[in-house]
Amino acid sequence: MVSAVARGEPSTALVLTMTYLMHRGISRADSRWSLRLRDALYRSAVSDGALANSLRVEPALGSPARGGLPDTVARRVGDGWELSGHKLYTTGIPALRWLAVWARTDESEPRVGVFLVPREAHGIRVIESWDHLGLRASGSHDITFREVEVPEDNLVEIAAQGPGAQQDNRALAALHLPLNALYLGVARAAQRYFHRFAHERVPSNLGHPVAETERFRRAAGEIELLLDSAEQLVFGGAERVDAGDDSYTAEQALGTKVLAARHATTAVETAVRLLGNPGLSRANPLERHYRDIQCAPVHAPQDDIVLLALGKAALG
Structure with a gap:
C-alpha cells in the first residue's frame, strides 16, 4: 500500500508510513507501551484516522542513530512531567494527533524516555522551516516544547543512560x-x-x-x-x-x-x-x-x- 500511495504522492506516503511504523512498534511483543496508551492510539486511528509520529532528531544531536543524549528535557512536576526542547523533521506535523517525544530527565543521573504528547497540548509551537529538495509537501517542520505538561500515565518508557537508552539500529x-x-x-x-x-x-x-x-x-x-x-x-x-x-x-x-x-x-x-x-x-x-x-x-x-x-x- 505504501508503494502504491507513493506512486501518486510520496509526501502523503511518508506521513502514512511514520504512523504505520509507530503502530508496528507498539504492537511488538516486546513493546513497553501500556494497554491504555495503545488503546488510545488504536481507537483514534480507527475512529478519526489519527496520525502519529516519533520525534527524535534535534539541532545539536542530529540523528540518534549515531548515539548521544537528547537535549529535550523532562522535569518532574507534581504527579507528572514537563517537557521543554526542540525537535527537527517532525514529518506530518500539520496533521498529526500524537507525538512520541524522546527526552532525557533533568536528574543528576539522567534517564532517557519516550513521552506521548497530544498535538493540541499547550506549549507546543511549530516553526515552518521545511524547505527541502524533495518530499516538500510532507510538512516536516521544526517543533518546540515549552513546559508542556505530560501526565505520568503518558510516560511510554524510561531507562537509565547507557546502550539500552540509545537507538538500536539493528533491532529497528x-x-x-x-x-x-x-x-x-x-x-x-x-x-x-x-x-x-x-x-x-x-x-x-x-x-x-x-x-x-x-x-x-x-x-x-x-x-x-x-x-x-x-x-x-x-x-x-x-x-x-x-x-x-x-x-x-x-x-x-x-x-x-x-x-x-x-x-x-x-x-x-x-x-x-x-x-x-x-x-x-x-x-x-x-x-x-x-x-x-x-x-x-x-x-x-x-x-x-x-x-x-x-x-x-x-x-x-
Whole structure:
C-alpha cells in the first residue's frame, strides 16, 4: 500500500508510513507501551484516522542513530512531567494527533524516555522551516516544547543512560522496509513517465518513437532490472517479517535498506540522463521524482553505519 500511495504522492506516503511504523512498534511483543496508551492510539486511528509520529532528531544531536543524549528535557512536576526542547523533521506535523517525544530527565543521573504528547497540548509551537529538495509537501517542520505538561500515565518508557537508552539500529532494521517501499513507488512513477516519454517522443530525424531505439530499450531494461530486484528484496523481506520468520536477520534488513535505496536512485537517475534537459525542467514530472528520490539514502541509519554493522557481522 505504501508503494502504491507513493506512486501518486510520496509526501502523503511518508506521513502514512511514520504512523504505520509507530503502530508496528507498539504492537511488538516486546513493546513497553501500556494497554491504555495503545488503546488510545488504536481507537483514534480507527475512529478519526489519527496520525502519529516519533520525534527524535534535534539541532545539536542530529540523528540518534549515531548515539548521544537528547537535549529535550523532562522535569518532574507534581504527579507528572514537563517537557521543554526542540525537535527537527517532525514529518506530518500539520496533521498529526500524537507525538512520541524522546527526552532525557533533568536528574543528576539522567534517564532517557519516550513521552506521548497530544498535538493540541499547550506549549507546543511549530516553526515552518521545511524547505527541502524533495518530499516538500510532507510538512516536516521544526517543533518546540515549552513546559508542556505530560501526565505520568503518558510516560511510554524510561531507562537509565547507557546502550539500552540509545537507538538500536539493528533491532529497528526491519522497520525500514516500508520506507524502502515508499521510494520504490517514487522510482516506479518515474519509470512510468520514462516509458510514456519514450513512446511519445518522435524526433524528426528518426521518424519513429525513441522507444524503438536500442539506447532507450537498453536503459528501459536496466531500470526494470534495478527496480524488480529491489522489490524482491523489500517485499520479500516484508513478507518474512510479517510471517514471523526468525531466519530473516537484522543484517539482511539493513542490507536491503542500502541496496533498495541505491537501486531506486540509480533507476531514476538513468531515466533523467536519457531525457536530458527536459528531464530537469520543473514542468516535467520526472524532475519531481528525481528530487524526491534523493531523500532515499538520507533516512537513518545511513550507509556507513549499515556497512560497518554488516562488515562486523561478516568478519565476526
